[in-house]
Amino acid sequence: EVQLVESGGGLVQPGGSLRLSCAASGFSFSSYWMSWVRQAPGRGLEWVANIKQDGSEKYYVDSLKGRFTISRDNAENSVYLQMNSLRGEDTAIYYCARVRQRLKKIGVVPAALEYWGQGILVTVSS
Amino acid sequence: DIQMTQSPSSLSASVGDRVTITCQASQDISNYLNWYQQKPGKAPKLLIYDASYLETGVPPRFSGSGSGTDFTLTISSLLPEDIATYYCQQYDDVPVHTFGGGTKVEIK
Numbered sequence: 001e002v003q004l005v006e007s008g009g010g011l012v013q014p015g016g017s018l019r020l021s022c023a024a025s026g027f028s029f030s031s032y033w034m035s036w037v038r039q040a041p042g043r044g045l046e047w048v049a050n051i052k053q054d055g056s057e058k059y060y061v062d063s064l065k066g067r068f069t070i071s072r073d074n075a076e077n078s079v080y081l082q083m084n085s086l087r088g089e090d091t092a093i094y095y096c097a098r099v100r101q102r103l104k105k106i107g108v109v110p111a112a113l114e115y116w117g118q119g120i121l122v123t124v125s126s
Numbered sequence: 127d128i129q130m131t132q133s134p135s136s137l138s139a140s141v142g143d144r145v146t147i148t149c150q151a152s153q154d155i156s157n158y159l160n161w162y163q164q165k166p167g168k169a170p171k172l173l174i175y176d177a178s179y180l181e182t183g184v185p186p187r188f189s190g191s192g193s194g195t196d197f198t199l200t201i202s203s204l205l206p207e208d209i210a211t212y213y214c215q216q217y218d219d220v221p222v223h224t225f226g227g228g229t230k231v232e233i234k
Contacts, residue, residue, distance in 0.1 A: 035223070037170075045162070045170060045213055047223040059221040062127075095169055102176070102217070104158075109220040112160045114181075116169040 002026040004096050004117035011123045012086055020081040022096030022117055030054070030074040033099035033110040036081045038092040039119075046092075050099065050110050051079060086124045093119040128152050128219045132212075132226035138234045145201040147229045149214035154194050158218040161190055161199045164228075165210045173212075174199065201231075209233060 008020040022034070036048040049070040050059045058070050069082040079096055095116050102111035129152040139145050149159065157177035162170040172181045174190035177197055187202045201208055214226040 044211075044228040045164075045215075045225040047215075047225060050221045050223070057221070061222070100175070102158075104220070106220075109217065110223070111158070111217045111220075112172055112175040113162070113170070113215070113223070114172050114175075116171070119169055 002115045004115060006096055006117045006120035009120035009122045013126050014087060014124055016086050017084045018122060020094055020120060022079045024077045029077040034072060034079040035097045035099050035113055036070060037095045037097060040092045088124050091124045093121050095119045128216055128224055130214055130216055130224050130226035132214060132229050134229060136230040138232045139204050140234045141204055141206060143204045145204050147199040147212055149197040149226050151195045151216055155216045155218035157193050158216055159197050160215045162213045163210045206233060
């Protein structure tokens with residue numbers, strides 16, 4: 001059974017940092033792209049970042065570039081999100097997700113977010 | 127950047143009704159479009175991938191259609207357990223994934 005369990009959330013002051021972790025089990029972790037998606041209270045879903053199977057490619061939503069860093073440890077079956085210079089608008093539930101690939105003309109690409117963790121709440125407030 | 131616009135933002139329908147949700151892309155995305163269901167307090171769940179393919183285990187009352195810029199998610203006969211917010215998501219502009227704003231479905 002595929003399981004994704006996020007941890008590391010909580011209350012942090014504006015300007016602070018937090019590192020989220022997502023522990024994966026039940027599948028060959030190193031074979032999949034992974035993503036982080038967030039959802040502010042009462043708002044819709046916002047894709048945050050993707051990381052390729054071997055960590056060689058990382059992509060971010062433009063608005064977060066430079067503050068957030070995605071990484072992974074295939075030996076630990078885990079993906080991480082380092083969040084720096086946090087702001088009130090970063091308050092959200094953060095989900096990690098396993099990504100299904102699809103073959104397009106340009107090659108194999110990350111496509112559908114097929115499994116999701118339960119999410120972890122990050123609150124940025126003084 | 128590709129923008130995804132869903133309509134309506136919310137709807138109220140009776141049990142047994144046919145429900146249709148639309149998603150419009152700001153440019154041609156072929157069939158690189160997925161639909162997700164998010165029940166209150168839960169993580170999203172993949173419903174339909176590549177515009178029209180039902181994810182394993184999803185009831186056949188759900189269907190998706192469309193290509194290019196205009197897409198539709200249909201619930202053929204609404205059940206109480208379908209109360210949720212539904213999101214479309216494009217992956218034509220990979221590796222960026224853009225979600226629509228969501229459509230909240232309620233029972234009348």
